[in-house]
Amino acid sequence: MLRRRRREGGEHRQRAGHARAEGLSDAGSFDPDEAAVGRADPFDDDGAATAMGPWDVAEEYPGAERIDCGSLLIPARDGFDVQINVAEDQGAWVAVVSGDSGLQLQAFAAPRSDGLWDDVRQEIAVNIVETGGSAAEREGPFGAELHAQVPMAAEGQEPVLQPVRFLGVDGPRWFLRGVLSGPAATDGVLAEPFESLFGDVVVVRGDYPAPPREQLEIRLPEEARQALEAQFEQENPGWELPNPFVRGPEITETR
Numbered sequence: 384m385l386r387r388r389r390r391e392g393g394e395h396r397q398r399a400g401h402a403r404a405e406g407l408s409d410a411g412s413f414d415p416d417e418a419a420v421g422r423a424d425p426f427d428d429d430g431a432a433t434a435m436g437p438w439d440v441a442e443e444y445p446g447a448e449r450i451d452c453g454s455l456l457i458p459a460r461d462g463f464d465v466q467i468n469v470a471e472d473q474g475a476w477v478a479v480v481s482g483d484s485g486l487q488l489q490a491f492a493a494p495r496s497d498g499l500w501d502d503v504r505q506e507i508a509v510n511i512v513e514t515g516g517s518a519a520e521r522e523g524p525f526g527a528e529l530h531a532q533v534p535m536a537a538e539g540q541e542p543v544l545q546p547v548r549f550l551g552v553d554g555p556r557w558f559l560r561g562v563l564s565g566p567a568a569t570d571g572v573l574a575e576p577f578e579s580l581f582g583d584v585v586v587v588r589g590d591y592p593a594p595p596r597e598q599l600e601i602r603l604p605e606e607a608r609q610a611l612e613a614q615f616e617q618e619n620p621g622w623e624l625p626n627p628f629v630r631g632p633e634i635t636e637t638r
Contacts, residue, residue: 435524435582437552437559444585452477454490454557454599456585463580467603475601479580484565486577489601490586491558492593498553499595503560504529507549516544524578525552530568548574550581557588557599 438444440456449456450465455477457465466478477488493499504527508518511531518531529549534542546568550561561581567573588599 435579437554437582437584437586439554439557440585440587441555445583447583449585451604453602454587454589455488455601456587457488458580458583460576460580463576467601474598477601479577481567481576482565482573484563484567484573484577486567486581487562487564488581488584489560490588490599491560492588492595492597492599493553493556493558494595495556499558500527500551500553503558504549504551507531515542523548523550525550525582527551550578554586555588557586558596559584559586 436444448459450459452465452467457477457479459465462481464480466480467475468478469475474489479486479488491499504520508520508529508531511518511533514534516531516533518529520527521530522528528551531547531549532544533547535545536542545564548563548568550563552559561577563574563577567577586599593599
């Protein structure tokens, strides 16, 4: 029931001249001009994809079938289920699941000049250690990432350490975080399809102002929302189903 968004090979938007880790200086600041020089063109002379994202919606990126989840356009891949989850303490996120492994995806607003991943990575590591786990930095396909053992417990059971990989990419005014769990967190062969999918995500930042670290909007694809509304209306005549994934009313306070 998910609407999938397809972009044909010759209908790419113009790239914005931004990049990811290639545009980060030693101090962790983002330089769009430096990034534009350092990043390879995503297509060869025949139009085939030659580089890996994640991509910004304003730049040129490979055509593929993608599921529109608001701020994230998720590649539609055989063998992967795309789910939208909501939790009071974590907000909304997209989960891509295959077998016993999963990749949690969230995008956040970021400053124009500096990336977030260096600071966020350290904060995650400190938090994990404080809760009884362990964490260590490793170099991955997208640059620095965090390999951790995180205490997790089912209801009524003692916590057990579970392996988790934290991926992060700084983009133009956004930060994309991926959390890989299950067997793929430690098995490189199982991880490769998830890494490929992460590298083909398109981030839709939007033009609205947002403070750094504010999560970008996650919403149900239109067909899924319509099906949910139809089911709710059938079960609850006269009631309108609210959308928990859209930005609500906002108040600007001037002091």
